[in-house]
Amino acid sequence: MTTLDIKADATPSVRRPTPVVALLRHTRYVLAGNLVTAVAFGLFAIIVLLAIIGPWIAPYNPTATNTTIALQAPSAAHWFGTDNLGRDVLSRVLVATRLDFIIAISSVALVFALGGIAGIAAGYFGGWTDRIISRLSDTIMAFPIFVLAMGIVAALGNSVTNIVIATAIVNFPLYARIARGEANVRRNAGFVQAAKLSGNSTPRILFGQILPNIMPIMMVQMSLTMGYAILNAAGLSFVGLGVRPPTPEWGIMVAEGASYIITGEWWMALFPGAALMIAVFTFNLLGDGLRDIVDPQRRT
Amino acid sequence: MRSLGKRLITIVPTLIGVVIVTFLLTRVLPGDTAAYFAGPMASQESIEEIRVSLGLDRPLYEQFVHYIGDLAQGDLGQSLSTGQPVLTEILTRLPASAELTLLGLLFAMVVAIPLGILAAVRQGSIVDHLCRVLTTAGVSLPVFFTGLLFVYLFYYVLNWAPAPFGRIDIFATPPQHITGFYLIDSLITGNFEAFRASFAQIWLPAVTLGIFALAPIARMTRASMIAALSSEFVRTARAGGLSPRKTIITYAFRNAMLPVVTTLGMVFSFLLGANVLVEKVFAWPGIGSFAVEALLVSDFAPVQGFVLTMAILYVVLNLLIDLLYGVIDPRVRIEA
Numbered sequence: 212m213t214t215l216d217i218k219a220d221a222t223p224s225v226r227r228p229t230p231v232v233a234l235l236r237h238t239r240y241v242l243a244g245n246l247v248t249a250v251a252f253g254l255f256a257i258i259v260l261l262a263i264i265g266p267w268i269a270p271y272n273p274t275a276t277n278t279t280i281a282l283q284a285p286s287a288a289h290w291f292g293t294d295n296l297g298r299d300v301l302s303r304v305l306v307a308t309r310l311d312f313i314i315a316i317s318s319v320a321l322v323f324a325l326g327g328i329a330g331i332a333a334g335y336f337g338g339w340t341d342r343i344i345s346r347l348s349d350t351i352m353a354f355p356i357f358v359l360a361m362g363i364v365a366a367l368g369n370s371v372t373n374i375v376i377a378t379a380i381v382n383f384p385l386y387a388r389i390a391r392g393e394a395n396v397r398r399n400a401g402f403v404q405a406a407k408l409s410g411n412s413t414p415r416i417l418f419g420q421i422l423p424n425i426m427p428i429m430m431v432q433m434s435l436t437m438g439y440a441i442l443n444a445a446g447l448s449f450v451g452l453g454v455r456p457p458t459p460e461w462g463i464m465v466a467e468g469a470s471y472i473i474t475g476e477w478w479m480a481l482f483p484g485a486a487l488m489i490a491v492f493t494f495n496l497l498g499d500g501l502r503d504i505v506d507p508q509r510r511t
Numbered sequence: 512m513r514s515l516g517k518r519l520i521t522i523v524p525t526l527i528g529v530v531i532v533t534f535l536l537t538r539v540l541p542g543d544t545a546a547y548f549a550g551p552m553a554s555q556e557s558i559e560e561i562r563v564s565l566g567l568d569r570p571l572y573e574q575f576v577h578y579i580g581d582l583a584q585g586d587l588g589q590s591l592s593t594g595q596p597v598l599t600e601i602l603t604r605l606p607a608s609a610e611l612t613l614l615g616l617l618f619a620m621v622v623a624i625p626l627g628i629l630a631a632v633r634q635g636s637i638v639d640h641l642c643r644v645l646t647t648a649g650v651s652l653p654v655f656f657t658g659l660l661f662v663y664l665f666y667y668v669l670n671w672a673p674a675p676f677g678r679i680d681i682f683a684t685p686p687q688h689i690t691g692f693y694l695i696d697s698l699i700t701g702n703f704e705a706f707r708a709s710f711a712q713i714w715l716p717a718v719t720l721g722i723f724a725l726a727p728i729a730r731m732t733r734a735s736m737i738a739a740l741s742s743e744f745v746r747t748a749r750a751g752g753l754s755p756r757k758t759i760i761t762y763a764f765r766n767a768m769l770p771v772v773t774t775l776g777m778v779f780s781f782l783l784g785a786n787v788l789v790e791k792v793f794a795w796p797g798i799g800s801f802a803v804e805a806l807l808v809s810d811f812a813p814v815q816g817f818v819l820t821m822a823i824l825y826v827v828l829n830l831l832i833d834l835l836y837g838v839i840d841p842r843v844r845i846e847a
Contacts (some may be wrong), residue, residue, distance in 0.1 A: 350529065353826055358784055365809075449653075450806070451803070469655075473666060484660070488653060
């Protein structure tokens with residue numbers, strides 16, 4: 212049985228191009244065929260760029276108040292208008308990109324590590340490890356996502372770090388389940404058996420053999436949940452958790468603008484909200500695009 | 512009936528898990544509850560005194576047993592800011608949230624299911640593209656942002672909706688309390704003035720919520736309709752000369768419904784969370800805005816009660832969805 216498995220898994224690498232070249236070709240093919248994905252990649256590049264250089268290109272100091280120019284509509288001097296304290300909305304939106312991006316990236320990275328390791332362990336070892344981790348996932352999934360995140364931030368304390376932790380915890384089941392399923396399928400695969408027979412330690416098999424193999428599908432999951440991570444974090448700061456004024460952050464800026472909407476000062480909430488929307492939209496499109504590249508069969 | 516009993520038993524471990532998590536959320540995590548209750552100026556002794564009176568000096572398992580005892584009596588603690596028992600507050604506010612959420616879901620289903628079916632029947636048509644745009648935009652829109660945009664557009668610019676404050680116009684009298692749902696109560700009592708006033712307030716937040724819930728339903732309806740339409744029984748029905756309407760609705764849609772119902776579980780998870788944000792935007796007096804107000808002044812008992820209520824609601828809703836499976840697909844009943 213073992214020998215058969217090894218044979219089945221061995222790739223006839225002689226005639227095919229190397230996997231990297233094949234992946235690049237496939238990526239180019241998908242991007243050429245799907246304009247939307249190409250646009251998403253472009254927008255993503257812009258967001259990353261703004262996250263890096265945002266504070267340098269902002270025309271004004273994002274926290275400098277000047278009540279003499281409070282609540283001015285968009286103009287040549289202030290493209291996105293000014294808020295109730297006379298701060299430049301454009302500068303605040305630009306500077307906020309970095310914080311929102313960091314929150315999204317770090318919560319996704321955290322859940323990737325936690326959920327990935329737990330899921331691989333559950334899938335590979337089975338038995339009690341599996342039961343405990345699966346039960347934990349089920350319990351987290353018994354809560355509505357945003358409600359649990361609110362509860363966690365309320366308990367841990369009101370800070371940006373805790374928003375990251377809460378977002379990671381509520382997304383844990385999604386990652387753990389995928390990693391578990393994928394690891395479970397591969398635990399008896401030929402290459403794992405071969406690694407075992409040649410005397411590799413268990414951690415080495417988990418991280419050297421199984422992890423690289425389930426990486427692509429985990430990456431797809433990551434970009435699919437990144438949009439939710441931003442939405443979740445912005446929602447939390449909208450209800451007043453996490454980021455505190457005067458720190459510029461999209462969610463809290465929308466919240467600050469909320470009370471001025473009914474008197475017609477739309478620019479305070481519109482621009483940060485639109486930035487948030489574009490970011491989430493980009494990540495969702497990017498997730499779909501990545502899935503098409505990595506796993507064309509799951510395409511809907 | 513036996514399968515119903517079996518399914519009911521499976522929610523017991525989930526509920527135990529939910530109770531444990533809600534308990535842990537306030538007890539073991541950092542932050543000294545006693546110091547908080549005592550206030551910033553309290554001395555070390557008075558903090559200790561409060562710790563003893565709250566039972567926080569006892570071992571964790573004893574506190575847990577105590578907590579379960581309180582829960583069994585329906586005691587969720589007192590709200591510090593309103594002075595009312597949390598359970599009373601939640602029960603009086605629950606109908607407001609439920610009315611809003613259900614109306615939002617109804618709107619989402621009424622729009623999303625026909626849209627998904629049409630998109631599947633006419634693949635590549637304008638309806639299909641509209642469906643794709645709506646589903647991608649629907650999941651990308653922060654629900655609090657959509658709500659604010661709607662307020663600006665429909666209240667400030669067009670003046671089609673009243674100011675976004677509460678369930679009913681402040682000058683109108685709420686209908687007599689029967690179900691707690693203003694729309695239903697006013698219809699039962701024949702109070703059409705109250706019906707009109709409360710509908711004017713609720714339609715905008717409900718549509719906001721609905722747009723958020725629309726995307727997953729439409730997407731799944733489209734995908735599962737495409738699968739059903741390309742199956743052999745639909746081909747047979749067509750070949751047998753049945754009308755397109757009968758083929759699509761009776762044959763394909765009935766079979767395509769199961770995955771759609773499965774997505775409803777996820778949709779509820781979104782809706783219950785989004786509800787909190789929409790309630791804040793529209794100053795809706797539901798349990799979500801109650802929890803947010805409590806959260807901002809670090810009043811923990813209401814938050815804990817809210818998280819627990821929402822989790823129990825969600826577990827029950829998932830149970831109902833599972834039971835709905837059996838109604839739609841008799842095969843599920845036999846296997847269970």
